[in-house]
Amino acid sequence: MSVARDIITVAGVSAGVFFFFAGTVGLLRFPDTLTRLHALSKADNLGLGFVVLGLLPQTGGLRDGLKLISIWMFVLLAGATVSQLIARTARQSGSGK
Amino acid sequence: MSAVTVFGLCAAAAVGLGLYGLIANPQPLRKIIAFNLLGSGVFLLFGIVGRRGAAAGFGNDPVPQALVITGVVVAFSATALAIALLLRLFQIAGSTTLNSRAAASPRSDPSGH
């Protein structure tokens, strides 16, 4: 049973790390604000989602699991808003093109 | 190498960088940032000290932790006060230089008013 849990964890966290890595590469290599933002928000949403998913089997109980999921939800919310604001500012100031 | 050694060297380096930035960076805002860096190095020092004093089931001596929490809040207040002074200075004088000679030249009537 614990082996199965560990496998899920390793798989989930590895997937998350992959997304974070890809997002970071995108942030550094993409040419303009909007595409960088795209890379970043992917990394945040999916990367953290996979990490949380991977960690869920390791939690002690329902309470901790809910805390983890709510952290992900908060990050989703904040990430979506901030991306929106940055994108709007970038388009208005013309640096997004 | 233990965590204490690694982060201890890190703390010492942060202190050195903070001192250098505080002295050598001409802009006040950069000095304030450097002060924060310096402060975080000193707080880490407390963390190292506390980590070495792990005992009684705690991974870190709670007394230095409490001192750091107090210190962080004081450092934040200092930052906020310094920034407020800086922004007000900018608003009134239009520049933020701390160099008294450069700043005193436009108005140098002897009474100072």
Add this chain to the structure above:
Amino acid sequence: MLPPAPALVTTAGGFLLVLSIVVPVAGVLLAFALGERYVRQVASTVVPVGLAIAVAVLVLLPRSDGHLVYLLGAWPPPLGVALRADGLSAVMLATTAVVICAVAIFAATDFRPQSVEARAPFAFWILLLAIWGALNTIFVAGDLFTLYVALELLTFAAVPLVSLDGRAETLRAALRYLLFALLGSVLYLMGTALLYGIYGTLDIELLSHRVSADSGVLIAAALMTTGLLAKTALFPLHLWLPPAHAGAPAAASAILSALVVKGSFFILVRLWFDVMPGLPGLAAAQLLAALGTGAIVFGSVVALRQERLKLLIAYSTLAQIGYLFLMFPLAFGASGKLESDQALAGGLLQAVSHATAKAAMFMAVGSIYTGLGHDRITGLRGVARALPLSVLAFAVGGIALMGVQPSGASLAKELLLQDTARTGQWWWAVVLQAGGMFTTAYVVLVLSHAFAPSDQPITLIGPAPLSRDLAALALALCSLFLGLLPWDSYLPVPYDATSKLFGIDALSKLLLPVLGGAALAILLSPWPHPLGSSAAWKALMRVVGPLRRGCLGFGSLIERGDEVLRQWSAAGISLLLVSLLLAASMFAAN
């Protein structure tokens, strides 16, 4: 683990120490909550209560064996925090209370909240009470971290006072002050962390039993000392002091110059004399006194070259701070420990007499400024006739500072001179005498301008309330008669020191600095004197002309050096250098 020392138990009357902190702090909270209209009332309620507490400590201390202890929350150190008071604390508590009282009377007319301009009074009175609370905490705290918090409290209260009038120059001065003070307190905190890491306590009493000449302790001591020097503005770490002290409103300058710099100085005394008397070693003490000598020379010479009276007094503060540090090498005994209580008493007396005299002088200058609308030294002719009480207060404060009998400064000088003879360090006796002459020089300079007759009567532009001058005068007289007080229950002042204050011997000791000071004033001050057209003056100039030109050249060189040292990066480098030199000399001593 040591057996619990008797100092780890609350003594009777220890609650007074709590009250000495809590009363001003409660005043801060109350004044803030009640708002602009009631700040002055709150302050005028708190000030007498605080004064009464200080007096009560003075009365109780000799009866409880010279020590008051209070364990906060009844937790004994090292877990808890203790408040402790000894003779030094009691004297400083009383001095602070007296100065704050006088400043409060002085400021009552200045910072009266009107409907429109409520900002400055609101900030001033709250900050005044906060400074009081912070200083009292510094004087009675028995824990190095509590001292750190108190030190920060003091800085946070002092900085906004500098920029109270909101001009760009004072904002700049306040920002410089804040940043440099923060640098100092971070260095202090660094040392605190190391000491905790080595001994597991920050309690002064416990540390004093545990410290040994460990390399970490010496590094910590060097860092903490440097941090405190930066906050005390000892030369060459004084970049922030002249603009901050000269730019603040008069009442605030009085507090900043008289009391605030003494706070960090007091912690330094605690650190060297109480925590680690055996560690610093003579070389480090000589270094401190050498920096003090630098402060005396730079501060005095630059003071003599100032055009504005407030800047002159600010530079005089710089010189007087240097004077305080001369006691460190004199306190060393044969065993290489800081053990002479007499030198310590002399240094502390000097701090007390400077606190009272300097506050009086800043207040007097504040009155002169309000009366004339300026404080140019060359424009002071006839002011003695127009504002006799203000000039009298300035004169008495100046005379007390010069070390004329029976002032506190004269007693302090006597004590320190005795210790120079005892320890055979004659060179510090020279510095002590020279410091007295320099002080005389700038006081004589100002007074000779103020007493010079004016061709046309001076018209005063501002009101001159009597209460302000009386407050300044009372404080100045206080400083002048400090030497007559019975110190022996608080400070180890030998009886024969006080008795030597009068007689032929004393008169000769008085004449030397006065004549030397007058000569220095003539030689070093570049400003034309009102008597400059008299025949006697011209004759004198023919004799000393070349010498005076040389001295003026030396003066301008010193002034330029001071300007360089007050650049931010130069001061920062000096700070690091001082800390490394201190560490090196401490390592050499052990």
Add this chain to the structure above:
Amino acid sequence: MNIATVFEIALAAVVLGLAIWTIAVPDTYSATVGFIAYGLLVALIWVRLDAVDVALTEAAIGGGLGGVVLLGAAARLRDTEAMTTEGPSLIVRLSAAILSASIAAALAVTILLLPDPAPTLAPSVVANAGATGMTNPVTNVLMAFRGMDTMLEKVVLLLAIVGVWSLASDQAWGGRPGPRHQADPNGVLAFLARLLPPAGIVVGIYILWTGADHPGGAFQGGAVLASMWLLVIMAGLVDTPPVRSRWLRLILVGGPGLFLAVGLGGLCFGAAFLAYPVAFAKPLILSIEVAMLLTIATTLGLLLAGAPERSAER
């Protein structure tokens, strides 16, 4: 060398790299951003040092709110970068670098030479925890054993407010701090500012409540509440309160005031100043913490808002 050590070395390297970037990068705005990233990673170091309370504080106050203050200032001063004076000469920078490096080296040696076994107060904190009825050792130190420091530090926060307010012009005195934020009422920021605060307030209170026995406390909770308040202000949904407002003043002195009052109660009726009677220790400490939570949140928010700039009417 195990995997944890590798991770720690990597973490330290990234943190140091960010520290160097913060000091060395020419553009002030980039330096600020670098410092924020640095602050967040330092919070991770605190977790590795097993000091979760500090990690929370560092992330919330040191990196988070401190970063916001610096970022705001950097944005407002961005245009002045060109006109700032040139830096100090090479000799000055070189000597500053050498001296700073020697101090850092001395410090590093001292850290490596700290005595073994290290002194610690952890056992006596545990032994005396029964007096407060709470099991979070850090909260016990802050609120009981070193209560005086904590109370004085609250006064420091209040003085910072007085200092910031004292910078107002005489005309603006009593008015509202900071600029009025105008945001699209149907925009995404306003949406977030309506959605997040209820959850954020719950989180803040939870951090305070759990601080009795687990990592957390008034500072960390207060920082969360302050950020919720700032979010609502920045979205333009509410305005900053005028500084002359009586309720605002009361909230700002509430925390230290209650602390002082309880302390004085101990002086008059109990064992000592700041001593809590064992039976009521936990409720007393919690009520002080609740008052402090409000005070801290308001103080932090107002420190970020700055000096009063506008009259209260508009």
